[in-house]
C-alpha cells in the first residue's frame with residue numbers, strides 16, 4: 001500500500017506546480033474559425049501607468065504555429081471608449097507576435113486581435129483582461 005501512495009502524491013504535487021506556472025503567465029485565450037490565440041503580457045499582470053507589452057501566440061487549431069501573419073491589437077475599455085488604440089504587433093518568431101501598448105486607465109479592457117495571412121480572410125479574436133493600478 002505505501003509503495004503505491006507515495007509516487008501518487010508526488011505526481012499530484014508535480015502537476016499542481018506546472019499548472020500554476022501556466023495560469024500565471026496566460027492572460028486570456030480564445031479562438032476564431034482558424035486560429036487559437038494565447039495572450040500574455042510583460043509584466044504578466046497589465047499595469048496602468050507603466051510600460052506594457054502584449055504578446056499573442058498564434059497557432060492553427062491543429063497546433064501548428066502561424067509564422068506569416070500580420071497581427072494587430074485593437075484595445076479599449078469595455079464600459080467606456082478611450083478612442084482608437086490600435087497597435088501593429090511585430091513578429092518575434094515561433095508564432096509569437098508582440099507590441100508595446102498603452103492603457104489610459106485601470107479596469108477591464110478588451111483586445112480585438114486581428115490576424116491576416118496571405119490569401120486568407122482576416123479573422124479576429126476578442127479577449128478581456130484587467131489592468132491593475134501599479
Ligand SMILES: [Cu+2]
Pocket residue numbers: 077080082104105107
Ligand atoms: Cu476608462
